[in-house]
Amino acid sequence: MERSNKTTPVSSFILLGLSAHPKLEKTFFVLILLMYLVILLGNVVLILVSILDSHLHTPMYFFLGNLSFLDICYTTSSVPLILDSFLTPRKTISFSGCAVQMFLSFAMGATECVLLGMMAFDRYVAICNPLRYPVVMSKAAYVPMAAGSWVSGSITATVQISLAMTLPFCGDNVINHFTCEILAVLKLACADISINVISMAVANAMFLGVPVLFIFVSYIFILSTILRIPSAEGRKKAFSTCSAHLTVVLVFYGTILFMYGKPKSKDPLGADKQDLADKLISLFYGVVTPMLNPIIYSLRNKDVKAAVTNLVGQKHFKW
Numbered sequence: 001m002e003r004s005n006k007t008t009p010v011s012s013f014i015l016l017g018l019s020a021h022p023k024l025e026k027t028f029f030v031l032i033l034l035m036y037l038v039i040l041l042g043n044v045v046l047i048l049v050s051i052l053d054s055h056l057h058t059p060m061y062f063f064l065g066n067l068s069f070l071d072i073c074y075t076t077s078s079v080p081l082i083l084d085s086f087l088t089p090r091k092t093i094s095f096s097g098c099a100v101q102m103f104l105s106f107a108m109g110a111t112e113c114v115l116l117g118m119m120a121f122d123r124y125v126a127i128c129n130p131l132r133y134p135v136v137m138s139k140a141a142y143v144p145m146a147a148g149s150w151v152s153g154s155i156t157a158t159v160q161i162s163l164a165m166t167l168p169f170c171g172d173n174v175i176n177h178f179t180c181e182i183l184a185v186l187k188l189a190c191a192d193i194s195i196n197v198i199s200m201a202v203a204n205a206m207f208l209g210v211p212v213l214f215i216f217v218s219y220i221f222i223l224s225t226i227l228r229i230p231s232a233e234g235r236k237k238a239f240s241t242c243s244a245h246l247t248v249v250l251v252f253y254g255t256i257l258f259m260y261g262k263p264k265s266k267d268p269l270g271a272d273k274q275d276l277a278d279k280l281i282s283l284f285y286g287v288v289t290p291m292l293n294p295i296i297y298s299l300r301n302k303d304v305k306a307a308v309t310n311l312v313g314q315k316h317f318k319w
Contacts, residue, residue, distance in 0.1 A: 011095055012173065013092070013185070015093060015180075018279070032079060032283070036075060039075050042291070042293075043068035043072050043293070044072070046064060046065065046304070047065050047069060050062070052307075053310065059137040060123075062142055066115060066150075067293060070108055073104065073108055074105065075286065095165075098180040099161055099165045099180075106161060107158075114211060115149040118149055120245065123242040126241060126242075127222050160203060163199055167191050169190065177279065178282070244296050247296050248292075255281070256285065
């Protein structure tokens with residue numbers, strides 16, 4: 001009560017974005033806008049072909065459709081805000097708007113971590129136990145698996161954002177970021193955040209550590225099985241069925257580990273460069289990675305390329 005008499009509670013936040021680097025804003029506005037359009041187009045096409053082409057009505061493409069929809073939701077929760085920050089110096093966002101944006105970003109990120117683990121299990125069963133694949137990966141199994149990914153991501157986001165937004169924010173309301181990134185928001189709280197730090201550590205272990213370990217073990221068995229295939233053609237065909245997923249996993253988790261695992265500069269003179277680097281890395285994670293997903297799956301998957309060709313051909317024929 002004594003604190004509230006001396007300070008004014010924060011009702012909105014100011015997003016700095018790249019306001020300290022105005023020369024970069026126009027260039028990045030064009031680049032991010034183009035990449036966002038590619039994300040929408042590429043992922044919408046993948047969703048359409050996975051629905052319209054009966055040959056793609058399999059667990060792998062069901063998961064891929066979920067991944068594409070997730071990437072659309074994830075980028076739509078942040079990219080318009082990022083684009084607006086390039087046009088509006090010191091962009092203001094309401095307290096509730098910040099909470100909603102933070103929830104969507106956190107939920108989508110956590111869901112993708114779990115979903116990539118589910119896709120690894122799908123590839124493991126398909127390659128290591130192909131005869132049991134129709135039974136193990138039946139519709140009664142893969143639909144709840146995907147639903148569980150969404151539910152678990154939403155639950156952890158609800159917990160983390162509730163803990164963060166119930167903290168008192170009084171005084172400084174400037175977020176040195178493009179969006180309401182949860183770590184940047186927690187720095188502004190005028191209270192002890194040790195519970196938030198512990199909760200975030202537990203969430204990271206569950207949604208980063210466990211899926212990475214699960215994917216790693218799955219691919220050890222997958223590679224072991226592939227290497228035992230006698231023919232080179234058989235090995236190539238088996239590996240091609242999981243190469244796209246493995247590439248997406250390496251890009252996704254590689255970016256996260258680089259973003260959170262790199263050492264921070266202790267040089268005060270390099271603080272601005274460090275902040276700029278952190279922002280650009282977060283852009284890569286939040287925009288470039290979702291853009292690469294449909295491209296990777298399209299280029300490395302003959303079934304998807306054939307389905308897209310058939311879809312375009314049918315539309316062209318109708319016209």
